[in-house]
Amino acid sequence: xxxxxxxxxxxxSGFLLNAIPGPDNLLIxxxxxxxxxxxxxxxxxxxxxxxxxxxxxxxxGLSALLSASAELFMLVKLAGxxxxxxxxxxxxxxxxxxxxPSPPTxxxxxxxxxxxxxxxxxxxxxxxxxxxxxxxxxxxxxxxxDKTFAFILLGCLFNLNSMIWCxxxxxxxxxxxxxxxxxxxxxxxxxxxxxxxxxxxGLRLAVSNQG
Numbered sequence: 001x002x003x004x005x006x007x008x009x010x011x012x013s014g015f016l017l018n019a020i021p022g023p024d025n026l027l028i029x030x031x032x033x034x035x036x037x038x039x040x041x042x043x044x045x046x047x048x049x050x051x052x053x054x055x056x057x058x059x060x061g062l063s064a065l066l067s068a069s070a071e072l073f074m075l076v077k078l079a080g081x082x083x084x085x086x087x088x089x090x091x092x093x094x095x096x097x098x099x100x101p102s103p104p105t106x107x108x109x110x111x112x113x114x115x116x117x118x119x120x121x122x123x124x125x126x127x128x129x130x131x132x133x134x135x136x137x138x139x140x141x142x143x144x145x146d147k148t149f150a151f152i153l154l155g156c157l158f159n160l161n162s163m164i165w166c167x168x169x170x171x172x173x174x175x176x177x178x179x180x181x182x183x184x185x186x187x188x189x190x191x192x193x194x195x196x197x198x199x200x201x202g203l204r205l206a207v208s209n210q211g
Contacts, residue, residue: 002153003144010139010154014161017135023121028166031114032173040170042111046118048163053123055155058132059148079124081206088199132158 004010019025024047032040109117122128132155140150 003141003147003150004139004154005141006139007157011157011161014158015165018158018162018165023125024118024166025169027118027121028169029173031109031117032170033177035108035114037170037174038111039109039114040173041167042114043118044163044166044170046115046120047122047166048118048159049115050119050122051128051159051162052155053119054129054132055152055159057129058136059151059155078206081202085199085202088196088202092196092199 028040028043028047031043136151136154136158139154140147144150
């Protein structure tokens, strides 16, 4: 259908790939755990929007340009790395500023700002673009009547998978927060650990090779 083959395998693979820990999942857990399911959903929708941008870019050939230009790839990669480090640094600074015996809380952000955090976290990772460029064509037949349409259709299915997984993560995180009472010290270390993970992911992205 539409030149697409092995669709069940694509769906299962996409769901498993979405479940791999990374900055997107981390952001959803952070916002769900601090501001509730609406904030987590806003982050998830932002990530989904970023995914659609990558899909359209790959379908239109922009990702191929990104892959071919080492300078452009490096520029986008460093921008993404700096943004992740900024998010992590914000969490670490928030931890340092806490001196009260109560559990540390992050400043509440508007859902619009959380949404754009999700968009930027996803869009500024050039390896997502290259992933789509490498992954999608494996499920498109060489004789497909419209390869661009097939690519976009697969991207939309992948994004639907992503939204299902992301909202499972949202409600699981919210449920855990409401039903599992962490000691104050554990809560502070959790905030610090998430901040360090964001910084670590940013540093890894900055020093990683293009391939």
